Amino acid sequence: MPRDASNPLLLTPGPVSISLSTKMVMLKDRASGGVEFQADLKFARDYMVGLVGGQGAYTAIPLPGSATYANEAVIAALVPPGGKLLIHTNGVYGDRLIEMCAHTGKAYTALRTPPFTPATTVQFETAIRADPALTHVMVVHCETSTGVLNPLEALADICRRYSKGLLIDAVASFGAIDIDAKRLGFQAVTVSSNKCMQAAPGIGWSVVQKTALENAKGNCPTLVLDLWDQNQHMDRTGAFRFTPPTQVLAAFAQACREHQAEGGTAARLARYRRNWRRLVDGMRQMGFSTVVPDEFASPIVATFHNPDHPAFSFQKLFEGMQRRGFIIFPGRLALADTFRIGCMGEVTEADMAEAMTAVAETMAEMGVTGLGRTDLAAAD
Amino acid sequence: MPRDASNPLLLTPGPVSISLSTKMVMLKDRASGGVEFQADLKFARDYMVGLVGGQGAYTAIPLPGSATYANEAVIAALVPPGGKLLIHTNGVYGDRLIEMCAHTGKAYTALRTPPFTPATTVQFETAIRADPALTHVMVVHCETSTGVLNPLEALADICRRYSKGLLIDAVASFGAIDIDAKRLGFQAVTVSSNKCMQAAPGIGWSVVQKTALENAKGNCPTLVLDLWDQNQHMDRTGAFRFTPPTQVLAAFAQACREHQAEGGTAARLARYRRNWRRLVDGMRQMGFSTVVPDEFASPIVATFHNPDHPAFSFQKLFEGMQRRGFIIFPGRLALADTFRIGCMGEVTEADMAEAMTAVAETMAEMGVTGLGRTDLAAAD
Numbered sequence: 089m090p091r092d093a094s095n096p097l098l099l100t101p102g103p104v105s106i107s108l109s110t111k112m113v114m115l116k117d118r119a120s121g122g123v124e125f126q127a128d129l130k131f132a133r134d135y136m137v138g139l140v141g142g143q144g145a146y147t148a149i150p151l152p153g154s155a156t157y158a159n160e161a162v163i164a165a166l167v168p169p170g171g172k173l174l175i176h177t178n179g180v181y182g183d184r185l186i187e188m189c190a191h192t193g194k195a196y197t198a199l200r201t202p203p204f205t206p207a208t209t210v211q212f213e214t215a216i217r218a219d220p221a222l223t224h225v226m227v228v229h230c231e232t233s234t235g236v237l238n239p240l241e242a243l244a245d246i247c248r249r250y251s252k253g254l255l256i257d258a259v260a261s262f263g264a265i266d267i268d269a270k271r272l273g274f275q276a277v278t279v280s281s282n283k284c285m286q287a288a289p290g291i292g293w294s295v296v297q298k299t300a301l302e303n304a305k306g307n308c309p310t311l312v313l314d315l316w317d318q319n320q321h322m323d324r325t326g327a328f329r330f331t332p333p334t335q336v337l338a339a340f341a342q343a344c345r346e347h348q349a350e351g352g353t354a355a356r357l358a359r360y361r362r363n364w365r366r367l368v369d370g371m372r373q374m375g376f377s378t379v380v381p382d383e384f385a386s387p388i389v390a391t392f393h394n395p396d397h398p399a400f401s402f403q404k405l406f407e408g409m410q411r412r413g414f415i416i417f418p419g420r421l422a423l424a425d426t427f428r429i430g431c432m433g434e435v436t437e438a439d440m441a442e443a444m445t446a447v448a449e450t451m452a453e454m455g456v457t458g459l460g461r462t463d464l465a466a467a468d
Numbered sequence: 469m470p471r472d473a474s475n476p477l478l479l480t481p482g483p484v485s486i487s488l489s490t491k492m493v494m495l496k497d498r499a500s501g502g503v504e505f506q507a508d509l510k511f512a513r514d515y516m517v518g519l520v521g522g523q524g525a526y527t528a529i530p531l532p533g534s535a536t537y538a539n540e541a542v543i544a545a546l547v548p549p550g551g552k553l554l555i556h557t558n559g560v561y562g563d564r565l566i567e568m569c570a571h572t573g574k575a576y577t578a579l580r581t582p583p584f585t586p587a588t589t590v591q592f593e594t595a596i597r598a599d600p601a602l603t604h605v606m607v608v609h610c611e612t613s614t615g616v617l618n619p620l621e622a623l624a625d626i627c628r629r630y631s632k633g634l635l636i637d638a639v640a641s642f643g644a645i646d647i648d649a650k651r652l653g654f655q656a657v658t659v660s661s662n663k664c665m666q667a668a669p670g671i672g673w674s675v676v677q678k679t680a681l682e683n684a685k686g687n688c689p690t691l692v693l694d695l696w697d698q699n700q701h702m703d704r705t706g707a708f709r710f711t712p713p714t715q716v717l718a719a720f721a722q723a724c725r726e727h728q729a730e731g732g733t734a735a736r737l738a739r740y741r742r743n744w745r746r747l748v749d750g751m752r753q754m755g756f757s758t759v760v761p762d763e764f765a766s767p768i769v770a771t772f773h774n775p776d777h778p779a780f781s782f783q784k785l786f787e788g789m790q791r792r793g794f795i796i797f798p799g800r801l802a803l804a805d806t807f808r809i810g811c812m813g814e815v816t817e818a819d820m821a822e823a824m825t826a827v828a829e830t831m832a833e834m835g836v837t838g839l840g841r842t843d844l845a846a847a848d
Contacts, residue, residue, distance in 0.1 A: 095496055095497075098499055103497065103500055103711060105497040106497060111715070114491060114494045114495075114715065115488065115491045115494075116475055116491075117477075117478050117483065117486060117491075117813075119478055119483065120483055122795065152532070152534055152670060153692060154713070156692055156710040156711070157710075160690055164690075187691060188691045191691040192689060193689075288713065288714070288715045289711050290532060309573075310540055310571070310693060311536075311568045312533060312536055312540050313692070330534045330535075330537075331482055331535065331536070331660065331662065332534070332669065333668065333713065333716060334483050334668070335491070335494065335668045335670070335715070336668075336713060336715070415499045433497075
């Protein structure tokens with residue numbers, strides 16, 4: 089049965105497609121002070137702390153907005169006046185953290201490494217040793233602009249040895265890739281309500297070490313982004329400080345239940361891996377090649393080179409896919425000759441197989457034939 | 469037919485009940501870069517500018533979060549370093565603006581007037597003359613904590629005469645009470661996506677004078693709340709800077725279509741007035757009295773005294789109403805012996821009549837009988 093092109097499956101870096109049962113929760117109006125809403129809030133907060141194994145030592149704080157709000161709030165709260173942040177970047181989302189600090193006047197140093205490979209232990213350690221003023225290090229776990237996965241465990245070891253606070257942007261990995269508080273000892277991890285948690289976008293979550301947050305009172309230059317204040321109010325009253333996005337929060341609690349029912353982070357990762365495998369194998373069979381070497385790629389999103397064929401146009405591929413009920417995504421500006429296909433969200437291997445058929449049909453329509461198989465050969 | 473107590477009608481100061489057709493829009497996943505989503509964004513922005521008659525001179529900027537975010541963003545953008553804000557307060561939401569400025573270190577003076585009447589022209593003018601350092605004045609149009617409506621036209625005249633920038637928190641009035649840019653000449657008005665606009669909570673809107681915003685570059689101490697930056701990016705690209713709450717924005721566009729279909733602001737006001745009339749008449753017939761004199765009350769929410777009867781308990785009234793499918797709201801801390809019933813949202817006079825029956829039944833259940841009719845008499 090052909091897909092409904094007016095309600096396509098999103099194969100993008102986000103917003104991603106989420107389950108109908110999660111969206112159905114939004115058909116109800118809820119009082120933000122109601123028992124049911126506050127139970128959802130408590131369940132979601134506890135679930136998020138549980139996902140990092142942080143019971144007792146960590147607190148989960150939802151901030152209406154997006155994950156970018158959570159990143160800005162975490163930096164404002166945890167890097168104190170007089171503190172200094174090392175920001176690693178190998179992509180668009182690392183660059184955004186830098187933009188944030190440049191905008192707000194937060195002291196920082198940028199560690200810029202090449203885009204298609206993770207940073208190395210040596211690069212992190214060299215940067216940390218070079219600047220004794222550094223108090224914190226922030227890294228993007230999964231760079232959504234490429235799919236590259238940066239090494240958390242190695243960085244956490246270094247932060248422990250040099251006594252630096254570790255802040256993790258896990259916006260595109262949390263929920264599908266395990267992030268363990270005891271092993272990593274991070275001060276904060278930030279999360280999108282959408283992406284691998286598969287709820288509606290509209291809330292940025294932070295899971296923060298309580299001892300780190302205790303010292304954060306008064307650090308935030310705004311009221312609405314003040315994580316310390318949001319957390320104390322929520323702990324004390326069980327409610328948000330300001331009118332919350334009730335539908336989005338209720339959907340998030342439902343998404344947590346579905347995450348749990350699927351089998352948690354490990355099961356979600358296994359599904360995304362199957363999606364990614366089916367995607368990358370299928371695209372390679374058609375002659376596409378991936379930008380990121382397989383050993384550095386996450387099963388979140390894959391980046392492909394535009395094939396070097398006179399009849400190929402990304403715009404035509406996009407439109408052909410859209411007509412067949414799938415949304416794919418262009419590359420980012422700096423990677424203009426690439427495009428991306430996401431593996432996150434309410435997407436199965438069977439969906440991905442259908443998407444591969446749609447790519448093949450669209451390529452035939454375009455008249456792109458006989459693409460080289462160099463990437464496939466190289467991967468053998 | 470009895471109402472569904474598990475899906476009650478919200479008669480609260482917000483979040484309010486919204487139409488099923490607005491919520492149904494959230495059953496679809498949308499790419500934030502998609503043609504349909506960007507058309508919804510453009511339509512909603514244009515519609516908001518149109519509601520104040522500000523075509524050409526004003527821009528409408530959605531900021532994911534809540535209306536409190538919009539208030540903080542407007543103050544940060546438009547009251548420049550070296551500027552000073554006069555904040556009028558006669559309730560909880562005026563107090564929140566003060567808390568915001570105290571928190572962020574923005575220079576301000578508070579003009580505090582009694583809670584159950586509007587501020588007067590003399591009070592505004594005296595405060596403005598007393599402090600020549602003032603550059604801006606901010607007022608809460610409808611104080612949701614009481615329902616008191618503050619006088620915009622008189623204040624706008626004074627601001628014009630003394631050359632002060634006028635900022636209006638119209639969070640609980642916009643969409644139901646006319647706010648005219650040409651008559652008022654305000655620099656900014658802030659709006660909730662919920663309340664009288666009847667969409668899902670999750671976006672704070674600002675409608676801002678373009679000439680005022682031009683000077684706002686670099687004023688905001690955060691990246692995510694930077695209205696200047698949000699506006700220029702949106703004007704340039706037709707898209708949000710950061711992942712938007714796609715469901716909430718799409719629902720907002722639908723809510724604008726339904727606002728238009730209802731007959732715009734005037735028709736919505738007429739419906740809320742009928743709701744308010746039915747509510748206040750019904751409650752008075754049962755012996756309740758209102759806190760705010762009718763001539764100062766808005767048809768947004770009504771505040772009632774807890775009756776002085778030994779068998780009355782607000783908690784029991786709340787629970788009895790909830791069992792019958794209606795959610796009402798306690799008073800705010802400073803007004804602990806009051807409660808509130810809202811008239812906003814997808815609520816009709818027939819709903820309100822049913823709610824009055826539910827109040828009568830609950831009062832009988834409690835054994836509260838023979839309440840005095842002093843308030844009814846006084847209103848004659």
